[in-house]
Amino acid sequence: MSDFLTRVKFGVAGGLSIAIFAAAMFVGLSDTGPGPVKAFVGAILLIGYAVHRGVQEYLSRRQENVLTGGVFLLGFGAVAWGVFVNGAKVSQEDLIAWGGLVVAIVLIGGWTLLARRRPE
Incomplete structure (x- = not known):
């Protein structure tokens, strides 16, 4: 049963990806x-x-x-x-957005690395 649910989860992620791509290209x-x-x-x-x-x-x-x-x-x-x-x-406003994005990257990246860290 868990194998079936895994396939469904990957199928939903793939279907959502196709829908996002089609909508973005249409726009x-x-x-x-x-x-x-x-x-x-x-x-x-x-x-x-x-x-x-x-x-x-x-x-x-x-x-x-790699994905992140x-x-x-x-x-x-x-x-x-x-810009270039x-x-x-x-x-x-662009500079503020870039600064916010850098802070978000540092926080998300740090949080991800700390969450995946295993005690020795």
Whole structure:
């Protein structure tokens, strides 16, 4: 029975990932949307979070770190692309958001590493 429930959990995570990707690309390709690249990055961020939360207990420590690092890298990359390549202006609100994101990364990363730490 637990094998069946595991398959159902992975199926739900996969189905949710497909739905998130389809919706993000639909919005990204619309006339008033953010564009396909930003929609793709946003979809990957949401899918990474959904997969992480859905199948967290089945991931090894290394897989979890790679998934978390990839999601954070894409998040920073999307913002950095807008600033450095597209020449977007950086406002004070953007700097506050970046600072908040850095604090969140440190807290989440530290919490994850401490939670997975085993006593010797």
